Amino acid sequence: MIPVNYLDLLRLAAPETVVLAGALVVLGVDLLALREVETGLRRLLLLILGAVTCGAAIAWMAAFPNLGNFMQGMLVVTPLTQWVKGGVLALAILTLLLSGGASFTNHWGEYVALLLLSAVGLMFLVSSESLLVIFIALELASLSLYILAAFHHDAPESAEAALKYFLFGSVSAGFMLFGLSLLYGLSGSIDLREIAAALGGPFLDPLLAVAMVTVAVGLGFKIAAAPFHLWAPDVYQAAPPPSAAFIASASKLASFFVLAKVLSVGMGGLEGRAVFGDYLPGWVPLLAALAAASLLWGNLAAIVQTNVRRLIAYSAIAHAGYMLLGIMGGKAGLPALVYYAMTYGFTTLGAFGVASLVRDRVGGDNLSDFAGLSRREPWMAFCMLVFMLSLAGIPPLAGFFGKFYLFAAALKTSSLDLLWLVILAIGMSAVSLYYYLQVLKQIYVVPPPSGLAAAPIPSLPKTVIILAALTVIVLGCAPNLLLRVLAAP
Amino acid sequence: MTADFLILSLLTLVGAVAAVSLRNLVHCALALAAALAGLAGLYLHLQAQFVGFAQLLVYVGAVAILIVFAILLTRGSDSEPDGPPATRGWVPGAGLAAAAAGLVVAAILSSRALAPSLQSSPEAPVRAIGEQLMTRYVLALELIGILLTAALIGAVIIAMTLPSRRSAEHKPQSRTSIPDL
Secondary structure, eight states: OOOOOOOHHHHHHHHHHHHHHHHHHHHHHHHHEEEEEEEEHHHHHHHHHHHHHHHHHHHHHHHOOEEEETTTTEEEEEEHHHHHHHHHHHHHHHHHGGGGOOOOOOOOHHHHHHHHHHHHHHHHHTTOOOHHHHHHHHHHHHHHHHHHHHHHTTTTHHHHHHHHHHHHHHHHHHHHHHHHHHHHHHSSOOOOHHHHHOOOOOOOOOHHHHHHHHHHHHHHHHHTTTTTTTHHHHHHHHHHHHHHHHHHTHHHHHHHHHHEEEIIIITTTOOHHHHHHHHOOOOSHHHHHHHHHHHHHHHHHHHHHOOHHHHHHHHHHHHHHHHHHHHTTTTHHHHHHHHHHHHHHHHHHHHHHHHHHHHHSOOBBBBGGTTHHHHHHHHHHHHHHHHHHHHHHHSSSSHHHHHHHHHHHHHOOOOOOTHHHHHHHHHHHHHHHHHHHHHHHHTTTOOOSSSOOOOOOOOHHHHHHHHHHHHHHHHHOOHHHHHHHHHOO | OOOOHHHHHHHHHHHHHHHHOSSSSHHHHEEEEEEEHHHHHHHHHHHHHHHHHIIIIOOOOOOOOHHHHHHHTTOOSSOOOOSOOOOOOHHHHHHHHHHHHHHHHHHHHHOSTGOOOOOOOOOOOOOHHHHHHHHTTTHHHHHHHHHHHHHHHHHHOOOOOOOOHHHHHHHHHHHHOOOOO
């Protein structure tokens, strides 16, 4: 029998434990103390309790930076995973506060608890190097996100979107499990490092290729890369805005990190080569195909969208293409990838926040509903300007430096093998400028419709949006603040 | 490939296809139970006694019954949907599925890696499984606990019709229907 030090496990998993305990406390407090409290106050208390829990977990990680490896890769805590987990928690806090003005449900206790549980799943996903824990954590996060997407009880389209999300998700989870079991069968281990050692050499067994493709299907679904993106536009458009923002930001950050880890740690040595016209089987050509498809499909389909949230969804597919470039950059590309995914998370969360404010105010989030926003809400309009320009990659915002470092990482490690893909990505960024400017044109140029009653904006979501915009500007002007700590060994 | 393997896999496959294609929900649930039973047989066939019997007890025994109960208690048995099925173009789907399955089978047949591992039959007594679950895989076990908690909360939330909201909206009406004492 292997001796186990359970205290070791508790020490390493303390941040996750804090968040989990917070979720249970939220449920308990909601049930025992807040049943009789009026909905608005109850919502505020529960959201703040959830946010405080996430903040406590971040503070714990900062105060007690325990690093280590529990049971051969079951739980691996490194400075980089700490930072990614911090990013997930920060995005969770912003999502919770963004829900401050929302009224899509009365079950706030359950909503906050599920959001925290999905954050727990994402945190374990980030810091495990075992196929088993990775799969269970992915399922925990996904399951909570399916439910969060269905939370809008009065809107049938929310249920429809959640059902699509669930069906696509369960099928791709099945694919992924098939691939993981093949990996286990081929290598005899569920630990990523042992798998890499057992698979070794550049020879690609046909079964290993199947495993690689099916794992890419499973995680490609989570990151909404084409052609596994079909759920994204519906979920982004119809799920409650905070849920959609969380799905688009934190879940993407963690999924990209785990995809990079599975491929670069578990299948190191099986990269292959993706030079245009001369390729060698491996995961780099596979990702290159996914990235090219995502870049083309996401950017071109976004042009014809008339709904802003749907537009953000297609732009998210395109951004998945950019981020795949960072994974192809190997271990050196990891800091650039995390930087991009984090700043992208803040950007898209803020954009969802603005879209949800406009929706509450005007009754829809189509492009035409944004007309004249600059005259009604100059601050919110300015924040949207920051988000859209950052997504398009305009300096000095975070989106520009994110793209720059991603492209540099992809070119540096592969000695110009991926030049064709980088050129495609740069060309497609130019295309993307068109549809982002369409949104800004509505906001700044088109006059507002007459007869719109003035209504105060809830202050909590407004603060969150301004905070997100500030983060995008600060991290854009000083990218080294984050990049230096991410690149530290 | 032996006869018992063929029978069991046929049971599993036919059950699974029937579970998604039959129109009556109760029939679907029973077909699902048949598929789960076939799967349990396949586990036993692979010498995995613990997994096989656990599958039989938990899925065929408890989960299938629970599903039937849930259907009967919420909708009744006469819940056949009217109108044709929403998806009619099954030919391209079946073609794609056959192509994918063909690819996987071709990969299995041409792989060199699988030949030696087929010989070993793993001996995994229940005691060893339990010990492993409490030591090496203790984190995975705990995570599954959290997963089930989340699923439970979610199931309640999704299945619940909003009593608080509805009653808030309909309070004036219900007051008129109930005689004032």
